[in-house]
Amino acid sequence: MIERLYRTLRRPLFGCLSGLLLMLSQPVSGATVFGVVSERSAAEMAAGAERFLAAQPDHRIILRTPEQLANLDNSALDDLVGQADALLMAAVFGEQVGRIERAVGEQAAVREFPILGVNGDRALTVLSRLQGRKPLEGLDATTLNNLMKAPDPGTDLKAHLAELKTRFPEQEPWLEGRALYQGRTPQHLDALLRWLLVQAGEELDVPELPPRSLIRYYRNGEATDNAANLSLQSGPVVALLDLDSGDRPGDRALLDATCAALESRGMQCFAILSRWGGASLEAVRALNETVGPATLSGIVSLQDFIIGGGEGRRQVTEALVRLNVPVIKGLRLASRTTNQWQLSIDGIPSDKVHYKLAMPELQGVSQPMVLATAEPEVIDENTGVALTLTQPVPERVDAVADRLKRWQTLQAKGNADKRVAIIYYNHPPGRQNIGADNLDVPASLYEMLHWLKAEGYETGPLPESPEALTDLLQQRGVSLPDDPRALREMAGDVASMAGRTYRQYLETLPRVVQQEMVHGPLGYLHERLEQAHRLGEKELATGLLSRGIRDLRHLIEHLQHPNRKAALSRLDEYEALWQARLDEGGHSGELDDSRVALADTGIPGLKGWGEAPGQSMVVDDRLIFPGLRFGNIYIGPQPPRGWEVDEELLHANTTFPPTHQYVGFYHWLRDHYQADALVYVGRHSTREFLPRRRAGLTGDDYPDLLGGDLPLIYPYIVDGVGEGIQAKRRALGVMISHLTPPLAATELYDELLELRQLVETWESANEPDSPTRERALKMLREKIQVLDISDDLEQEIAGEMGLSVEEVSLDELSPDLLVHEAGHYVTDMQEHFMPLGLHVFGRDWSTDMVDTMLDSMAGKAGKPEPAWRTDLEASPASERTSFLNALNGRFVAPGQGNDPLRTPAVLPTGRNFHALSDDLIPTRVAWSLAEELVEEARATKVSTSEQSDALVLWASDTVRDEGVMIAFGMKLLGVRPVWNSRGIVKGLERLPAGPGTDTPIRRNVVFTTSGLFRDLYESQLEWLDMASRYALAGAAGSIRSEHPELEEALDQALSVLPVDMRKPGEESLSTNSVAAHWVADARVLLAAGASARDAGAKAAYRVFGTAPGAYGAGVNRLATRTGAWQDREQLGDAYRRRMGHVYGKGSQGEPAHDAFDRQLRSVNHTYLGRASHLYGLLDNDDGFDFQGGLSNAVEHLRGKPPQNRVLQYADPRNPRVDSLQRALQVELRARNLNPQWLAPLMEHGYAGARTMGSDFLDNLWGWQITSPQVLRSSVWDEVNEVYFQDRHGLGLDDFLAEGHNVHVKTHMQAIALLAAKRGFWEADVFTRQALARDFAGNIIDHGLPGSGHTRPDHPLMDWVADQLDPRQREAFESARKGGSADFPPLGAANDDCQTPGNQRASC
Secondary structure, eight states, X not given: OHHHHHHHHXXXXXXXXXXXXXXXXXXXSSOEEEEEEOTTTHHHHHHHHHHHHXXXXXXXXXXXXXXXXXXXXXXXXXXXXXXXSEEEEESOOSTTHHHHXXXXXXXXXXXXXXXXXXXXXXXXXXXXXXXXXXXXXTOOHHHHHHHHOOOOTTOOHHHHHHHHHHHOXXXXXXXHHHHXXXXXXXXXXXXXXXXXXXXXXXXXXXXXXXXXXXXXXXXXXXXXXXXXXXXXXXXXXXXXXXXXXXXXXXXXXXXXXXXXXXHTTTOEEEEXXXXXXXXXXXXXXXXXXXXXXXXXXXXXXXXXXXXXXXXXHHHHHHHHHHHTSOXXXXXXXXXXXXXXXXXXXXXXXXXXXXXXXXXXXXXXXXXXXXXXXXXXXXXOTTTOOEEOOEEEOHHHHHHHHXXXXXXXXXXXSOGGGOOEEEEEOOOXXXXXXXOBTXXXXXXHHHHHHXXXXXXXXXXXXXXXXXXXXXXXXXXXXXXXXXXXXXHHHHHXXXXXXXXXXXXXXXXXXXXXXXXXXXXXXXXXXXXXXXXXXXXXXXXXXXXXXHXXXXXXXXXXXXXXXXXXXXXXXXXXXXXXXXXXXXXXXXXXXXXXXXXHHHHTTOOXXXXXXXXXXXXXTEETTEEEEOOEEETTEEEEEOOOOSGGGOGGGGGOSSOOOOOHHHHXXXXXXXXXXXXXXXXXXXXXXSGGGSSSOSSSOOTTSHHHHHHTTOOEEEEEETTOHHHHHHHHXXXXXXXXXXXXXXXXXXXXXXHHHHHHHHHHHHHHOSSTTOHHHHHHHHHHHHHHHHHTOHHHHHHHHHHHHTOOGGGOOGGGSOXXXXXXXXXXXHHHHHTOEEEOSOBOTTOOOOHHHHHHHHHHHHOSSOOOOHHHHHHHHHHHXXXXXXXXXXXXXXXXXXXXXXXXXXXXXXXXXXXXXXXXXXXXXXXXHHHHHXXXXXXXXXXXXXXXXXXXXXEEEOHHHHHHHSSHHHXXXXXXXXXXXXXXXXXXXXXXXXXXXXXXXXXXXXXXXXXXXXXXXXXXXXXXXXXXXXXXXHHHHTTXXXXXXXXXXXXXXXXXXXXXXXXXXOOOOXXXXXXXXXXXXXXXXXXXXXXXXXOHHHHXXXXXXXXXXXXXXXOSXXXXXXXXXXXXXXXXXXXXXXXXXXXXXXXXXXXXXXXXXXXXXXXXTTEEEEEEEEOOSSOOSSSSSHHIXXXXXXXXXXXXXXXXXXXXXXXXXXXXXXXXXXXXXXXXXXXXXXXXXXXXXXXXXXXXTHHHHHHHIIIXXXXXXXXXXXXXXXXXXXXXXXHIIIIISOTTSSOHHHHHHSTTHHHHHHHHHHHHHHHHHTTSSOOOHHHHHHHHHHHHXXXXXXXXXXXXXXXXXXXXXXXXXXXXXXXXXXXXXXXXXXXXXXXXXXXXXXXXXXXXXXXXXXX
């Protein structure tokens, strides 16, 4: 029978379709069973149906998957249900549940027929009707849980069924039907079909069959109930954990292939086939006993969702912790063929992410790898069901076997023989930027080295202190692509690779990778199209061609370049040739010539890095790899991304591969240095943000190609979950969460403290007209002028009162209001928390640090829970233990990640963190918070239907806040999520809009999303797109009556909505801003010659982001490479090029730049959410990259900037809406100019100085250039006074001049000088010249820091030179160009390590 099934499944699709149509058209005398079965159950049900029909040919079985129903309209679905004499719904979840529920409910209301719903969505299960009754109707959740609970392993299943029938006599028929379905064999499913027809009145025999065991074991092609029959021997063994159906046709091939690959690598292998829920829990708990004499070395989980089910989640996790071996997530991709997967832009479809990736991560199941893909779909000739078998992907099966072997090697190898590569962050490159987010990297590296030495790793002599280690890092452990002289000096003392060796390696890589690296985006497109053409995937190739050409066309059209016209002409020729090749073949040589001609136009962004070894980090045809060797331990920087080689690339909208040096470095680590494991230190590497698929990577995805099978152990800040999840899924990292620094409430200082005191003096005065009050008020006004906060206060008052800023003057305010606003200003500051210093990975905290953090966690009125102290004090030791445990090839327990002040459950750290599953977002709590924020936002602005709001969506804050910004956008639209009983979002509800409602105007909302948000939460982009179109439908009736010429366009815009959401509303266009904008845009498009369908679709676009596989809006890169642009408008242009790709239902990042521009032109308000007590606007570049870039783009499209706002809800009890100006000014003064923040950083030496530069001033500069309207010149006066003039008396000026800190100081001075040069800082000539001279002196004495602002040919350097006296100018010119005999650079620390041939381990 199985052989027959295989033959059936392999019949051609179209032949089966013709047979199916003939079968359905023939009259049938027998009865009909109609079943909706999950895609995964389809093959089993087809096998059962085949067996049934062989014995009962007069009856008819019709089966469909939910995916098949999605392609039918409601009338076709109703017809199928109407034919059923008996109905089965088995294991059905997802979008089709509502349609099935409606169709079945309508039929059940008019006629009597048996219905069985099992193992699926409860909305369908409770529709069951047997023997004329609905046995599950009216049962509460607890009773249903007890009824459906799986039996405990070891239970006599027959006795268990009998016991359930006794406990639930009314549900006995349902229990019988479910028991037959859960048998899952063809015999059981044949019996199930017989049983259903008996319920319908047919006379058939139903055999009594024994239930199938809850747990079985599979090895060498045979399944057994007894683990002893596995015949395992002493030695390592890997267990494949699958469901009890894992040995069915189409699935067992993966088990066989994986075990064969593991056995060939010296590891035994077997599969566990266990039923969902408690059986899987018991199977995991018993694993050590199951393997007998063997030693468990790893697990591959092929189960999706949660192992053990919801009830068993924690118990399974505890069992995995006890087993203490890596658990890898193996993926069967049943919805895509191998070709579709390899040619896809996302790897794993968005609707699969939550149950294939996010939910397994809750249990520490990580390192997801696609191991099997679908064979082409066929239609079963007996039932009409679509059958999709999976087949192993040999290359990926080998890859997972290699990875498991690596982990097993870490378990077996002696520590003294292990080679570990520890990689730290040095991006953007330069001496000023060795560090990570809120982590003291030199001190952390120092701790790690000493732990390894204590554990028996061969380290040789180690530096005596973190400072001594920093000396070595600055000498030989920093990337210096912008300082050719220093790079050449370093080259002889660090690892390197000959160009010839690298070129030989490059030739072994996938051809698409070679072409992209050498020839850039054009080479990638060309080779990917060739791949699709070779595979015969014309439809996929046509889509790739359309997407690629549109992106390249937009790139060329929007660049001012002398060859633009010629390039567009050659692009048209190239596209036409490709279309001809896809249609008729041939044209290969012509296409090669056409591609070369297009690239030769010189348009930036079309070419790649050129022939190997390229230019980045290359000296004399050798790739240079900075770093230090301590015995078997290597520490070095993540390679630079290469923008410094060709800054024009920063203006392109295309994605770029890593440089040759980047790829060569990982080749060196794996194959020359022969590392056993990689360690990344802190947030975050650039590897997980290299181009291409979001997860389920193929062999030509850079994160996979670079790391290969090397285990990656990744200490990462506990509040950085968004980016951390990306590292888990794309770089296959095992995360080890680490503490934030201690967080403390802000203390006031200097004039701010005096301002608070004056407010209190005025408020405490007894008499309203007392001299004390008058004097306090006069001094208060003077203090406001000194602080230069008049504009901030006026803007806030105007917003609160619904006035324009011009209508408010502090001089005319009542004393009460003025004092209130001044007090509110300093209170805002005091409500901020700040990090005190930096965390050192694995280093115990002092009592004071612990007490400070606990006070902040408790809040003003609270008291710390005793468990908080225990977990906080245990965290550093947990970090150390997990780090060493992972290097021993062991399991890292899972745990939450988030802001510790919001979520104390993230403690202790040292765990493999996870995020909230996207099907739960936004939560009800998030919606409640969003309602408050929308109410405040509406109260502070006048709304009209001509204006739009633009939102920034980030993954990290979505993890923290459970979707507040998503809910905020929906609330502005007047659309609400609908949740089921488990909190899963299952639909949308359109709220009433218009005067007198909670939605006076349905706002037009533009959603801008980061690449990380797209990768983690793409299903949310579909919900937002649907919400926007659902809002549009609220005025569909009005549009049809007022604009009948738009009817076809409107039908197209609403076509992606489910039918029940297309019902036209009668809202006016003045009430429905979404509709008003859609009408205006559709009319413009039609007038320009667009078809009604195109106009309708494009006018409905509201969700935008970067191209698939691209990350960042591009503004942050330009901010660090100020020599690459002159005009601020270029920043907005770059933002629009990068972000102009549309997402939503049916859209996956296609270029839509014109639609994006149309939406931006109407934006009047932008919103960014802040949910973290640790992170603000000035400690990372994401804020100005996305909201600043958005503001800049709107400014240059509209002629004036929008009103930018920040939603502050780190404390959910006190949410508020701030202007961007207010938020930046408060944060700047509360933290970055505050001695409370500065002094603890100074205790960390170079790492603290680096934080001041890279984690503050770089980002202040980013906001300055994107949103100059919110930062005044006085800000730079204060920066100068605090950092370079030591206004607080901390010795900060001397601190920044010490040792390697001077490189940070020089970089910071360059930024301040840029602010003056470009007119943002109105510094007097004496201040400017003094700063320029000190800057020049630092470069003369210490060399270039290596940052993008100080490259030798940067225009700033000429401007500085013009302000120097002749002698200093001569020395400066010499130093910036590489030094001379007259002005030699100072010797580096530990100079004797520079001696050629020196082999000391410390060198």
